[in-house]
Amino acid sequence: MSLPRIAVDAMGGDEGVRVMVEGAALARRRHDKFKFLLVGDQAQIEKALEAHPNMREASEILHCEDVIAGDEKPSKALRRAKTTSMGLAVQAVKEGKAGAAVSAGNTGALMAISKLALRTMPGLDRPALAALLPTLGENDVIMLDLGANRECDTRNLVQFAIMGAAYSRTVTGRERPRVRLLNIGTEETKGTEDIRDAANQLRAATGLALDFEGFVEADKINRGDVDVVVTDGFSGNIALKAIEGAARFVTDLLRNAFTSSLRSKVGFLVSRPATELLRHHLDPNNHNGAVFLGLNGVVVKSHGSANAKGVANAVEVAARLLEDDITNRIASDLGVLDQANFNPVPGIAQAGE
Incomplete structure (x- = not known):
């Protein structure tokens, strides 16, 4: 299956061009169908490509020298969107020149630029930032929102549940992901009014491709009992x-x-296989690639300090979402929610009011 190419903000992240190109090259070695639009300084990108001949025929370069700083305010970044590597990578998705964009740059700026360029999907109030976290179970857990919306009402939380379940089906293959709301306790009386109302709405809704299982406390997120x-x-x-x-x-x-001691060092050698397994499981590069769900296009945020392996994982997340047509999947699930006659709780202001 051929995929639309992936626009990579080559200038984003702590290490910049070298690591972004190396990560894309690693992803292509794993999946030779991947193609890229590398956005950034052409001289730096071409130099980085010298070490990765497998990328030459699969890549096009869009020259851009302007970069959004890691501490730049989103409002300022928006004004420079048309001249920066991050802005042009997202613009490529809007114009159909790429199927997805991947950036390791400023999270707030990426969210602002993506929302303005791609807009929120019809019927959806707000997009959300979702990421995969390791668990003790067989599958990773998806958590959202992770910072795109500081305050959320009942309707937002219900829509996030729909989007998160759609994403979970894509990455885990589970037909009915187990969904829970983060709360200070598992009792039905715990939490804010918005959280309790969202739980009631999800319990009452029928036809959704998920199993709502109530609340989860923060210390149980990684146990493997929730998707x-x-x-x-x-x-x-x-x-x-x-x-x-x-x-x-x-x-x-x-x-x-x-x-701490010679005896401890000997103990480390004996237990090294177990500690290496632990290190691998906790390595954030193995779970890299947060997703802005709810936009009319795929945008993946790589961690700024990600190494090449982490960038490759972010690229693969973008490709998987394209393969599964996550945007249409979410739209379809939201349609089921509308058919269930979901109504926001009276008196709660919606986004944009």
């Missing part, structure tokens, strides 16, 4: 940072313990 965790962007971002920090704490603690 999609839904929350507002403020809580989701805090939970994500806490999970990432805990993972780094564990790995640093083990490193310090195994290097």
